[in-house]
Amino acid sequence: MQIFAYIINKNGKADDTALELALAAKKLDSEAQVTAIVAGSGIDSVCQEVSAAYNDVWKIDHAALAYPDSEIMGKILPKLLPEKAVLLLAHEYLAMDMAPGLAIRMNSAYIADVTDIEGLDGSVAKLVRQEFSGMVSTHNTCDLSDGAVITIRPGVFATEETPAVGGSVVDKSGDIVIPETQRKYLETVEAEVGDVDISNSEVLVSVGRGIEEEDNIEIIKELAEAMGVDYSCSRPIVDAKWMEKSRQVGTSGKTVKPKVYMALGISGAFQHLGGIKGSPFIIAINKNPKAPIFQVADIGVEGDILEIIPELTEKVNELKG
Amino acid sequence: MEILVCVKRVPDTSENEIEVNSEGSDIERDDLVYSVNEWDNYAVEEAIQIIDKVGGSVTVAAIGDDESEEVLRREMAMGADKGILLSDEAFEKSDGRGLATILKATVEKGNYDLILTGAQSDTGAAQTGAMLAAMLDRPYASLVNLVEVIDDSTLKIGREIDGGNQEMHEIKLPCVLSIQTGINEPRYVGIRGIRKVASVEIPTLGAADLGIDTATIGDSGAKTKCIDYFVPVMGEGAEMIEGDTEEIVVKLVEILKSKGGIK
Ligand SMILES: Cc1cc2nc3c(=O)[nH]c(=O)nc-3n(C[C@H](O)[C@H](O)[C@H](O)COP(=O)(O)OP(=O)(O)OC[C@H]3O[C@@H](n4cnc5c(N)ncnc54)[C@H](O)[C@@H]3O)c2cc1C
16 A cells, blocks of 8 residues: 655644654554655755655645645645555644545545544554544544545654654655645734743643633632632633633643643543643543543542632632631 | 535534443434534624625525424524525435535535535534535635635635634635634524524425435445444543542642642
C-alpha cells in the first residue's frame, strides 16, 4: 500500500503531527511505503526535517502556497496523488477545511478524527473514533480499495522517537499548476490579548457549561480569589460572552501549562484538553460520573459545582484566616 | 439572498448521560433529550441576520425521521421562512458522503446563493459541509466565525484557526460555509414562538423526489461504517473523593494545599 501524509508546517518547521502521522501510517500497514507531502514556500528545511521519518518526501514549493490555503491545495492534491492513494492528515484547522472535499474529489473513502488504528483486513481498515463529545467510542470499518482520506486526532500517536527510515526529498514543484479559486486569502488576525495571560498561570480554576448561568460565574471568581490564583474557562463560556476569549483554554483558545488545574463543570472534550500541557494535577468536579474528564483527572468529585464551590471557597478562606 | 441551512436533530450531550446499549450496537436512545445540533443553531441565527440586512429568505432542511420536524419548527420559530424534511428509509445508515449526496440533490432543487451547515455535529466528523461543497464544485470555508456581505457576489468571511486566531478570506457566491459556535448569539425561542409555526406545512422529500440513485446512499453507498459502540478508556481514571459536601471540601483543601494550589 502507498500511504501519503500531508505535513503541516509553519515558519520553516514541521508540526508535531508530522511524526504522529508517520507512526499512524505504520500502524495502518507496517509494510507500507510512506510519503510525506510538504507544501509551502521556502520549505527545504521542513523537507529535510521530516525526511528522517518517511520513505520519501514530496516537496511542493511555490510562492502561491506561502499561506496553506485549502481551496488551492484541495485542488492540487487530487491531480498529484496516484489513483487509490491513502492520504493521512492531522484532524485540525487545515484538514477540517480541506480533507472531506479531497475525499470527494479523489472519489475515495473518508473518515475523520481517528483516535486509534486496529489494523487492516484485506483492504478494509478497522479504526476507532469518538462520538458525542468523547462520551462513547466506536469501531469503524473504512474500505480503502478506492483510496481513502483519513484524519488523525493530534496527540494520539504522540511519540518521542523518530522511526528511522531516512528517505530522500523529491521535488514535485514542477508537477503542479496553481488553480483558480473562488476564495482568496486576505490576512490572519491575531487573537486579542486579555488582561491576564493564563498561559503562564501556575494554578487555574477553570469553569465550563456546568455553571449553567452567567450570574453563577461569580462563585468561580470568588474561589479563584480565595485561592489567590487565576480563573479560566471552556469554550461555551466564551461563546456565551460570560468571560473574555483570552481566558479560554483549548485548541482554539490558550495553551496552558499550570501545575494544578481545576476543571469545574467541564466535560473534557479533546479540543479543551488539547490546550492543557505539561501534565498538571487535575481536579475535576462534575455531576456526571461518566464525564470523560474523570478519565484524565487525578482527583474527581461527582457532584454539583453550584453546591460545592461556595463551600470550598469558605473553607479556603477559613484556612487563610 | 436565498440561504439554505442544513440542521440536524441530535441527543443533547449537556442534558444526557450517553450510554452504550447492552449489545454495543448503538447508544441507549430511550429517554434521551434531543435538541438541534449546537452549531446549527448558530448557522440559522447567522442566516437570519444576513437576510435581515440584505433581504431574501432562509430555508432549513434536516435529514431524519418524522421527529426531526420538531427541530425544523424550532428553527422556523427563530425566523427561518421554510422547512424541508428529507426523510426516506433509504437514507438510513448513510455515511458522510451519502448525507452530502442527499443534500446536494436538495440544493439542486432550489436556487440558493449561500448554504450553511454547522461546523460539526454529534459524530464530531465535521465533514458534511465540505463534502457538499466539493460535490457542488462551489467554494467552501469551514469554522466560519464572521460573515460580511460585500456585494451580490462576494462575502468577506473569518475562519477560526488555532489559538483563537482568525483567517480572513473573500469568497464568491454561491458558496458553502460551515459555522462555528460563538459567531453570534442565537436568539431564544419560547413555546409561543414554536406554536406560531406549528401549522406551517413542512414538505417531506424522499430519494425518488430528489432523483437520488439509492445505491449511492444508505448502507450500500457507505465506504465508512460504524460497527459498534464502546466506552473509551483514556487514562488511569481519577481517584474519586466521596462523602458529604463538608467532607469533600475538607479533603479538597488538603489536596490543594499539598499540591501548591493555594497561594
Ligand atoms: C474546531 C473546534 C475547536 C474547539 N476549541 C475549543 C477550545 O479551545 N476550548 C474548549 O473548551 N472547547 C473547544 N471546542 C468545543 C468542545 O468540542 C466542547 O464543545 C467544549 O469544550 C465543551 O465545553 P464544556 O465541557 O464546558 O461543556 P459540556 O461539554 O456541555 O460539559 C458540561 C459539563 O458540565 C457538567 N455539569 C452540568 N451541570 C453541572 C453542575 N451543576 N455541577 C457539576 N457539573 C455539571 C456536565 O455533566 C458536563 O460534563 C472546540 C470545538 C471545535 C469544533
